């Protein structure tokens with residue numbers, strides 16, 4: 186991190202926006218990174234595109250609870266509030282409706298009016314409005330495959346990249362606020378083969394049964410995403426886990442995620458990974474900071490207002506704008 190931000194809890198003037206599909210995604214993807222930046226004085230805003238209305242109760246201890254079943258949407262809003270407080274981030278709902286994960290053969294059509302069926306102009310405008318209000322220097326989202334193939338995760342990618350491209354152009358969505366170009370766009374890295382292998386080996390070394398063997402087999406030799414940026418954040422794993430557990434209906438406290446102790450995780454994989462997608466400054470691998478290469482906060486603000494040209498664009502099907 187730059188010297189200006191080494192004093193913990195001092196406002197840094199930097200802003201990070203993390204766009205997610207459902208409440209709970211922010212706690213399972215990049216949560217320790219966010220908590221670390223919050224403690225370094227960075228303003229962090231989580232945007233949840235949908236309310237998670239079509240999710241199931243995934244915690245066996247809470248399955249069938251009538252108080253939860255009566256209004257799962259409200260329960261999930263309350264859980265999100267609790268997770269937000271643990272992480273110390275700001276939070277906003279984009280207001281779209283969960284598309285649900287379609288199941289069956291053939292797959293049923295997505296429900297009318299859901300997030301994944303909204304026109305991109307509508308969803309992008311909503312996110313452009315948030316970008317121009319919060320004025321992030323860095324935005325994180327999912328890769329073009331959604332990180333995992335839920336229609337809302339893929340739409341989250343589509344809307345984030347469309348909004349990233351449009352927010353700096355005053356002629357796009359002129360009623361959505363003054364133009365602001367975020368300076369970098371990242372994809373959350375998640376569970377790479379290397380990370381799962383490290384966890385798997387650690388379980389075996391401890392003489393424990395590894396829940397990761399099957400995952401590795403399923404993964405096969407599938408091509409891996411690129412890692413451009415690695416944030417060391419083991420110190421914040423406890424906050425990450427507390428935020429995850431705050432989404433009580435969505436996480437099984439006895440599940441695989443908690444089978445490996447935090448101490449071992451910190452030893453074998455103390456990072457969260459990211460893939461740079463687009464940037465107005467060159468990306469020099471391996472970065473250890475999502476703000477790497479950016480000028481001082483004041484200069485970054487002027488840059489974001491000046492319609493800067495991208496120096497780096499690794500997005501599929503796009504050429505660098507230079």
Ligand SMILES: [Zn+2]
Pocket residue numbers: 206207210335338
């Ligand atoms: Zn999700």
